[in-house]
Amino acid sequence: MSEERKEAPVRASLPQGGKIVELPAAVSVRQLSQAIRQNPIEVIKQLMRNGLMANINEVIDYEAAAKIAADFGIEVRPQAIRSAASRRKKPEHEETKHLPLRPPVVTIMGHVDHGKTRLLDAIRQTHVMESEAGGITQHIGAYQVEVKGQKITFLDTPGHEAFTAMRARGARATDITVLVVAADDGIMPQTLEAIDHARAAGVPIIVAINKIDKPGANADRVKQQLADHGLVVEDWGGDTIAVGTSAKERLGIDDLLENILLVAEMEDLHADPTLPGTGVVIEAEMDKSRGAMATVLVQNGSLKVGDIVVVGETFGKVKAMFNDQGKHLRKAEPATPVVIMGLPVVPGVGDTLASVDSERQARQILSEKKAVKKPVSVSLASLHEQIASGKVKELNIILKTDVQGSIEPIRTSLEKLATDKLTVHIIHSGTGNVTENDVMLAIASHGLVIGFSTGVESGATRLADQEKIDIRRYDIIYNLIEDVDKALKGLIEPEIVEVIEGRAEVRAVFPAGKKAKVAGVYVTEGKAARGARVRVQRGKDTLAESPIVSLRRFKDDVREIAAGFEGGVGLETFNEFQPGDVLEFLRKEKSA
Incomplete structure (x- = not known):
């Protein structure tokens, strides 16, 4: 030491x-x-x-x-x-x-068809650092390039989902975001999501206006769209750097990299390589021959072969480290991405890594982590109490609506509710069902989710229940605004919320008397319980909501059917089942 x-x-x-x-x-x-x-x-x-x-x-x-x-x-x-x-x-x-300067860590985000992967490939092929003889290039989810003697680390993640997953686990893994927008296509819904995720993280944004070589390219239209969403480019008098690029023709690549280094210089990024290594997991998998393999971005200190590391809910000894060129490393300094071997299990993306002195210290840290309760999430029911105690000074909201026209009036009305003790931010808005990604952004931003005339995907419901994220659904704007206003004033009553106990898919329909029918179902998740109400979903449409009158396994009446089993369900007010219908089994409870 x-x-x-x-x-x-x-x-x-x-x-x-x-x-x-x-x-x-x-x-x-x-x-x-x-x-x-x-x-x-x-x-x-x-x-x-x-x-x-x-x-x-x-x-x-x-x-x-x-x-x-x-x-x-x-x-x-x-x-x-x-x-x-x-x-x-x-x-x-x-x-x-x-302290020594460290390389910037950059994530490239944007719409799926706008050339993110091709741009990363063009940067890598042009500027990737030479490996030693015998090194094998491998995909490890992150790599470094060298520009004029300076290094830049790129995270080759699937996009803002992984970016926010890391933030949700408490890891700030990115210094700069490059937003890729196709010059012939302009801003798309996924582009707006990427902007909102980068802003929520407080990360500087550089815009790469890509595909400028295509016949329909119109960079000025893209700049106007960016300005409409609060990103005014430098040549229009703003402070957002925008660079024209073509990944296909390798145009603007050097200009983009030089601007990344400029922003990194202004961000003044330092780290201390003499400290024990700390970092974050970027990717992880189980290799058949080598065991658990984790791609780790070292953020501070130095990680060495032989170090004992605590990663997420486990610990292990670093047996070997490799870079993206397949080169064995003995030591990895700040902003260096490496693959490590030696963990007993596969960690999660976003898990933090910390080098410790001994296995005893590692066990002590893990026992303390298990004993620590998660911080209480923001909810409308407890908002006034959290404001009064000083725990909450801003209300971050993810807003999803059925149509685009509903967003602006709701946004305007909610932002007007801000007080001198609390500001209201709509950190992301969009149309469609509430998704897991919306919940992940709420976790990372300590916010809540509001859905207006829209549904909630099953994965989002599970994640929200697990992480105690408040999802509120409304069909009338007045009720939505009134509830938030009451929450700010401490007047809101505990909400009676729906909890989905299980889901089942209708596989067949059987007659059960003159007009009655019974759905033959396969329970896909949770359980089907006799005391629940059942919502019948066909595609995106809700057909009915009804109490259960019969629940059977073969010829026997049962109280519940667990996931992975089949049974028969009869409803009191609905019997027009069709194969493929989804039954949601609901119960009501007061929100926390």
């Missing part, structure tokens, strides 16, 4: 009339503990409760530090404010400016 660095004290002011601490843009856990006058162990535990694994010497950003201070009932404010004359240039941080 290297000798511990001496750190400059953080300037703190604790007047008698209240607790206010000034914090810099980056601060170590030790300095934060001193500034807010708390035991470092308690601060580390609180970081863990918020999904962040950090040791006493690790540097965290202001946002994370402010959240921890708020958990201890201490108000903070930034130590320095960015001047208008240097809108991009960040002030130098006394705590980090002496």
Whole structure:
């Protein structure tokens, strides 16, 4: 272990009339503990409760530090404010400016057909660093390129879903987002999702206007669409960098990379390679011959072969490390993506990694993590209490509607409800059913989901129940606005919510008397219980909702049928079943 660095004290002011601490843009856990006058162990535990694994010497950003201070009932404010004359240039941080610069980590996002993969391939083929003789190029979900002697790390993820999955687990894995928009197609719904996800993460956005070589390309139309959604490009007087590219013809690639380095310089990215390694899992799989393999982005410190690491809910010893060129590595420094061997099980995407001194320490950390309760999610029922206690200062909402025309009036009405104690942000809006991705964004942003005249996909319901995310559904705008207004004022009553206990698919229809019919079903998830109400779904349409009059397994009446079994279901007010119909088994309960 290297000798511990001496750190400059953080300037703190604790007047008698209240607790206010000034914090810099980056601060170590030790300095934060001193500034807010708390035991470092308690601060580390609180970081863990918020999904962040950090040791006493690790540097965290202001946002994370402010959240921890708020958990201890201490108000903070930034130590320095960015001047208008240097809108991009960040002030130098006394705590980090002496540390080495690290490469920026970049994620490319955008609509599925706009050329993200081809652009990544063009960058990789042009600028990928040379491997040693015998190295085999392999896909590991992340890689580094070199531009004019400087490295850039790219995360080759499936898009904003993985990006937000990592945020939802408490890992900020990206420094810069490159938004790819096809010049011949313009902004699409998936483009808007990517913009909202990047904004929610507070990540700088560079726009690559791709396919500029195509006959129907119209870069000015794309710039206008970007401006309509709050991204005004530089040549229109804004501060968003936009670069024309063609992945096919290799046009604009160098210009894009140089602008990434420019933004990285303004972001002033530092890390300390002398610390124990910490990072985040980008990809993971079980290899038949090598066991659990995890692609890890090292974020701070250095990860070495032989290190004992805690990853998610498990720990192991790093037996071997490889880069994307197949080269064996002994050590990986900050912003380096590597594949590691040695974990007993496959970790989850977004799980944090931390090097520890011993297996005993690893077991202790895991036992503490299991004992820690998850932070309470934001819900309308508890919103006023959370505002009063200072736990919530902004209400982040993901809004899904049936038609585009409903979004703007709902957005405007909700944003008008903001008070001096709480701001209301619609961080993402769109049409269609509530999806798992919407719930994932709510988890990452500590928000809630509102659906207007739209449904909720089964995967979204399961994830929301698991993560305690509040999903509210309305068919009348007035009721929606009134509920949020009441929640802000502490007047809302506990909502009676639907809980879907199970789903079944109709496989056959049988007669059961003169007019009655029984659905022969296969329970696909959860259970079919006699006391439930049943909603009959055919495609996107709801046909009926009815109590159960009969529930059978073969000839026997039963109280419930578990997932994976067949049975017969008869309803009180509906019998026009068709094969392929889906039955949802519901119960009502008061929301928390």
